[in-house]
Every structure is written in C-alpha cells, then in structure tokens.
Amino acid sequence: xxxxxxxxxxxxxxxxxxxxxxxxxxxxxxxxxxxxxxxxxxxxxxxxxxxxxxxxxxxxxxxxxxxxxxxxxxxxxxxxxxxxxxxxxxxxxxxxxxxxxxxxxxxxxxxxxxxxxxxxxxxxxxxxxxxxxxxxxxxxxxxxxxxxxxxxxxxxxxxxxxxxxxxxxxxxxxxxxxxxxxxxxxxxxxxxxxxxxxxxxxxxxxxxxxxxxxxxxxxxxxxxxxxxxxxxxxxxxxxxxxxxxxxxxxxxxxxxxxxxxxxxxx
Amino acid sequence: xxxxxxxxxxxxxxxxxxxxxxxxxxxxxxxxxxxxxxxxxxxxxxxxxxxxxxxxxxxxxxxxxxxxxxxxxxxxxxxxxxxxxxxxxxxxxxxxxxxxxxxxxxxxxxxxxxxxxxxxxxxxxxxxxxxxxxxxxxxxxxxxxxxxxxxxxxxxxxxxxxxxxxxxxxxxxxxxxxxxxxxxxxxxxxxxxxxxxxxxxxxxxxxxxxxxxxxxxxxxxxxxxxxxxxxxxxxxxxxxxxxxxxxxxxxxxxxxxxxxxxxxxxxxxxxxxxxxxxxxxxxxxxxxxxxxxxxxxxxxxxxxxxxxxxxxxxxxxxxxxxxxxxxxxxxxxxxxxxxxxxxxxxxxxxxxxxxxxxxxxxxxxxxxxxxxxxxxxxxxxxxxxxxxxxxxxxxxxxxxxxxxxxxxxxxxxxxxxxxxxxxxxxxxxxxxxxxxxxxxxxxxxxxxxxxxxxxxxxxxxxxxxxxxxxxxxxxxxxxxxxxxxxxxxxxxxxxxxxxxxxxxxxxxxxxxxxxxx
Numbered sequence: 071x072x073x074x075x076x077x078x079x080x081x082x083x084x085x086x087x088x089x090x091x092x093x094x095x096x097x098x099x100x101x102x103x104x105x106x107x108x109x110x111x112x113x114x115x116x117x118x119x120x121x122x123x124x125x126x127x128x129x130x131x132x133x134x135x136x137x138x139x140x141x142x143x144x145x146x147x148x149x150x151x152x153x154x155x156x157x158x159x160x161x162x163x164x165x166x167x168x169x170x171x172x173x174x175x176x177x178x179x180x181x182x183x184x185x186x187x188x189x190x191x192x193x194x195x196x197x198x199x200x201x202x203x204x205x206x207x208x209x210x211x212x213x214x215x216x217x218x219x220x221x222x223x224x225x226x227x228x229x230x231x232x233x234x235x236x237x238x239x240x241x242x243x244x245x246x247x248x249x250x251x252x253x254x255x256x257x258x259x260x261x262x263x264x265x266x267x268x269x270x271x272x273x274x275x276x277x278x279x280x281x282x283x284x285x286x287x288x289x290x291x292x293x294x295x296x297x298x299x300x301x302x303x304x305x306x307x308x309x310x311x312x313x314x315x316x317x318x319x320x321x322x323x324x325x326x327x328x329x330x331x332x333x334x335x336x
Numbered sequence: 337x338x339x340x341x342x343x344x345x346x347x348x349x350x351x352x353x354x355x356x357x358x359x360x361x362x363x364x365x366x367x368x369x370x371x372x373x374x375x376x377x378x379x380x381x382x383x384x385x386x387x388x389x390x391x392x393x394x395x396x397x398x399x400x401x402x403x404x405x406x407x408x409x410x411x412x413x414x415x416x417x418x419x420x421x422x423x424x425x426x427x428x429x430x431x432x433x434x435x436x437x438x439x440x441x442x443x444x445x446x447x448x449x450x451x452x453x454x455x456x457x458x459x460x461x462x463x464x465x466x467x468x469x470x471x472x473x474x475x476x477x478x479x480x481x482x483x484x485x486x487x488x489x490x491x492x493x494x495x496x497x498x499x500x501x502x503x504x505x506x507x508x509x510x511x512x513x514x515x516x517x518x519x520x521x522x523x524x525x526x527x528x529x530x531x532x533x534x535x536x537x538x539x540x541x542x543x544x545x546x547x548x549x550x551x552x553x554x555x556x557x558x559x560x561x562x563x564x565x566x567x568x569x570x571x572x573x574x575x576x577x578x579x580x581x582x583x584x585x586x587x588x589x590x591x592x593x594x595x596x597x598x599x600x601x602x603x604x605x606x607x608x609x610x611x612x613x614x615x616x617x618x619x620x621x622x623x624x625x626x627x628x629x630x631x632x633x634x635x636x637x638x639x640x641x642x643x644x645x646x647x648x649x650x651x652x653x654x655x656x657x658x659x660x661x662x663x664x665x666x667x668x669x670x671x672x673x674x675x676x677x678x679x680x681x682x683x684x685x686x687x688x689x690x691x692x693x694x695x696x697x698x699x700x701x702x703x704x705x706x707x708x709x710x711x712x713x714x715x716x717x718x719x720x721x722x723x724x725x726x727x728x729x730x731x732x733x734x735x736x737x738x739x740x741x742x743x744x745x746x747x748x749x750x751x752x753x754x755x756x757x758x759x760x761x762x763x764x765x766x767x768x769x770x771x772x773x774x775x776x777x778x779x780x781x782x783x784x785x786x787x788x789x790x791x792x793x794x795x796x797x798x799x800x801x802x803x804x805x806x807x808x809x810x811x812x813x814x815x816x817x818x819x820x821x822x823x824x825x826x827x828x829x830x831x832x833x834x835x836x837x838x839x840x841x842x843x844x845x846x847x848x849x850x851x852x853x
Contacts, residue, residue, distance in 0.1 A: 282449060
C-alpha cells in the first residue's frame, strides 16, 4: 500500500499538473456522466480516459491492480441491472425469475460503462497525484486551513504504520492465547480486542507525533511554504481536456438520441 | 528574519540559558506532582546529562522547556494541571518562544512528520515563517550536518532506518536554528550502530552551533564524554529539592557511583552482577524441542496481484537452528537481518515462506508438527513469546487479570501466578492498569504473563532494549534460573553482555543484501 502510494520516480506528464486542476477536470467529467444513464456518453468518456492513462503513467496491469474492486463492482452492477430491470424488446435469456431482454441488457451495459467511466478518473487521479502535492495545493491555492491540511497529511503517514502495528498486535495477542481462528463469534471477539489494542497504540503514537509537530513550531501562527504550489500551462490543458471530454460525451449521446437525464425518468 | 544574509554566512543562533526557581508541575488528573521544587541554572552553551530514576520528572522538564507541556488555554491558564514557581528560557516563558528549543523523543517513527526527507527538515523552518529561499539553504546545511546529505530531497522517510530517522529529526531541529537542544532518550530504541550514529551527529552539530544541550539517557557511557555536567534528579518532596546531585561528569560519577548503580543507571564500566547458571550443559545436549531447516522468513503475507497470489520476498533464507530444553539460543546480527522475523516464525506466529519449523513430540504432545497451525491455547503452553513492545501484549485492564489470563484459558490454577508476582516484584501492582506502569515494570509484567502459561520454550524479542541496569540484571538472572529448570530460551538481542550472561548457542544472521549506509 505504501509503495503504491509512493509516486517517486514516476515521470508521467500528469504528475506535473497541479492537483486542483486535475480535480476540477475529473469533477466536470463525472458530473456530466452522473446526469444520464446511457451507453454512448459513458463509452465516449471511457475511450478518452483509456487514452489518457499513459499520460498518468498507468498501464492496464497497474490499473487492474489498483482498481480491480471498482471494476468488479461495475461489472456486478451491470449484470444485476440487466437481469432485474424492466424487460423490453426481444428476450435473450429466461431462467425462471431471471430474464434478460434487449432493453434491459442495454440498460445494464449502460450502467456498467457509466460506473467504469465515473470510477476510472478517480483511479487516474490517485495514480498521478502525490499526497504531499495535494496538501500543498489545498493549503496554498484552495486556502484551506494549514493546521487541518498538514495535520491530515502527517496522520496519513501513520496509516501505513498502523497496518504494520495491526499485524504485530495480532501476533502478540496470539502469543497470549487469544485465538483469531475458530468460530465466527471467536473471530469477532478477537478482532474487537485487536482493534482496541490498535486504537490505544494509535492514540499514543498520535499524541507523540503531535508533540513533535508542536515542538517544531507547528500551530496557529503565520507560516511559509518551502515549495510553492503553482499553476502552469499544463493546467490549462488539463482543464481544457476535461471540458472537451465532458462536451464530447454529451454531444455524442444527444446526436445519437441516447441522452437520458436521470431525474426526468425514462 | 534573515532573508538576505542566508547564502553567504550561516546564522548561528544564540545559545539559550535556562533558569528554574522552585519550579513544579502536576499533570492533569494526577495526584502527585511530576516535578517539585526544582532549582536549576544552566548557562548558555552548557551540555548537561540529566539522570534519575523513572518518576523523577526528567521528560516533564524537557517537555516544559520545549514549550509543549500541558493544556494551557489561550488566556495562559493551565487546565486541570498545576504549575508552581518559574521556569524560564532566556528569561521568558518557553511557551512564548517558538523555535527557541528543539525536542527529540525516543520513538523514531513519531519524530518524522512528513513523507519526504526534504519536506520533513523544512517543516520546522516553515512553521517559523522563514522565507522560502532561506529554508532550502537551511535544509541542505542541516542534512549535511547530520550526515544525510547523500539522500535526495524527495527520498521517502519511510525507507530510513531508526538511526537515520533520528538524525533526520535532528536535522529538522537544526533547521529551526534553536539555541537549546533537548533530547529525551534519543537512542533508547536504536541498535548499537544507530546509537553511535546519532550521538556523533549530535556532537558535530553542537560543536558547530554551540547550542545548549539537555539530554536524558540511561546509558551514561554514550554521552559522558560529550557533556560537561551531570544533573541527577529525584522525585522532589516537601523537604528536599528535585536536584540530588550536580557537577562535572567524573566527579558526579565518582561521588555517587553506588547510589547511581543502585538506581539502575548504566554507569560506565559497570555490568550488573547476574546469577550464574548452575551447570552449563554441553552444546547439543538437552532434548530437542524445535528444529528449523532451510527456513526462509518474511513478515509480509503473500501479495495479491489481481487474483494471483505472489509469495513474499524473504528477508532471510536458508536458516538452520535447533532449540533444546535447558539451552539458550541467542539470535544476533545487524538491523534488517530478519532476526525478529525468524524468532516469530520459530515461535509459530508467522508462516514460513519456505522450509519448515518442526516441533518434536516432546514439545508438540499431540498438537501436530507445525507450531504455526496450533491453536492459540495449544501454542501458549508450549511456546511463549515476549514482544519487544510490552503494550502490544496487554489484553486486560489490571495487572492481576493479565497474569491470570493465560492460566484461566488453560483451566489451570493460580499457584504459578503468585510465584511469578513475588519473583518479578509485581505484588504491589496487582490492581494497577498495565498501561500506567513504568518501562521496567511493563517488561517484567510481559515476561510474567507469558510464563504464567508454563511454556517449555520462551522466545524474547529484544528483552533488554531501553531497560535500566536493575531490570536488566533481574531479567538475566531470572532467565538463567528458567534455563536451569529446563526451559529453552530463545532471545533476539543486540546486547553482547546479555548474550554472555545467558551463554548457550549464538545464531548470527547477516542481511541478505548490503544495507545502504
């Protein structure tokens, strides 16, 4: 997990864009896709997104490794929509209570593509945004309070440590005779106990870290930033790209007559 | 701010003076003050080693000087805590002088704030609103001073060793240009190489900046030649002040040697006496209990890549070892060699990556050959493991319940518990919360809780880390008794004296790949 979050050495173009412009572009695309369930707008957006992946240093293998839960969720969502949605057109499969028709299949595929088209930009964004750069941008450009932003950033570093600590506490408890194997009830009890142990350690670590930060002058007063969060020409391109993708998806869907505003009903 | 002068001449901060007059502090929610009636003057540039038993308020004093003590609200009133007398740095309250003092604590993980080396060093200077260009000049200089300038600025801090993390923390402190450096057991969690690394970096930086130093540490020999004064604190009372002794190192160590060793301080040249083994059995005798063959170990679980499972890369391979009744096996070697990982695998807590850990029938008594597959109840009466961090193993809220926990699960009586309470001097603490004990008490308790289940094999991970000399000697003597009684003892340790005290076989592991300096 920590290795995957570490982007050092990645030279991908989109890494150099300001996190806020990337956020804005992704927001624009997902907002447009959230408006309509149809397969055309989703497919157009999806094709654009796949083309952009190399710019974020992503390959299909990496995408699968990082985003497989989302991809599977989208597939399951599409499958269940296609068998459960009201039928229309020719019936394709009929197994008792489950039927899949041309109409419901179209809806299901649209649902799956839309799920993917909305989820993948998030994977893309995470893949080409360093948490430290994001914090810089949020505090310096979006003017969020630096206490909150830097506190969160420092705490995030502890999350990786907590994963190691969780494993250590699990072993230490087994060495005391607390079994994490056995019946469901035993497992639940063991997990609760282990969580409490982790909570105690997390609070102790967090208070020591807070003292370290305070002793380094962290607090309410004015502060400077060693690295400036800047916008460049690249950010204009990122924003423009977001606008073009969103617009292309809408125009294609309207032109082919599949645009289907969610809240207006079908 | 010194925005214009930073490129040519490095600005060295003025060393700070400390003055305490009848100072005392009681933490919120505590009945007894942590420090009482402290009178102390430290001149600018002095280097002071602070000694004293646990509970003498050493850390409290350091926190106060760093301006991070207690819950003072915006009006300057302390919440539930209580301050008396005065404690001043350069004649002003420490809390009002951000950046005048830098504090390093014991746990390296919490001394690092950010995830890139450069950012972490810059953090303090940023908070003091130093202009951007000046910050980077300070960052480079500080990294140079602590000997980490070979690292790129975006090097991940998570990839550093414990000693490197502490040196990084020192760099972060130096970048603030403080007049006072406060070190609270900075090397207690480090291996011997890390201890020297940090000590030498501190020495270089003090020679350069001339800052005042206040260091708290049990191991006097590490700091003795670097300081020019030793102050021994005691828990203050109504009649006596908090300062017990104060003077040049050699004089204090000569005058108070007996008193300091009695208090568990590691005075230079002093190895506490420990119980000798009744008869040192020849190597290879004693019933074989566990055998490890061609063992490869790792803490990582198999990694999931999509649907595929990839076995982890072992941290150490091809280990062979035998654990025999009444015999000590010490596992030594530098950091990163996989010593603890090996011990945990041997103890049935981690699954071998390759090879096998096999229990003989003398140990398994029908539970099966592979300790990793044993149920927890089966494990604890066969192999007991004491972790480096005692707190990880606490499962109840009371010392007595901690001790009874194992026997209760096994359906045993409490005879052994009373004996352990007595032997490890925990009887007066039976009703205390385990988390509130001192470091030495926690260590003794964690050993006692594991032994309460009466295991035939005892595995200890760095049992002497950060322990005072008294706890150290007690532990070594107690283990030698256990060995004579036929228990097998496996310990992972950096401590050569401890290895010598236990005798037996030494298994030395070296890292698979060369470690970066």
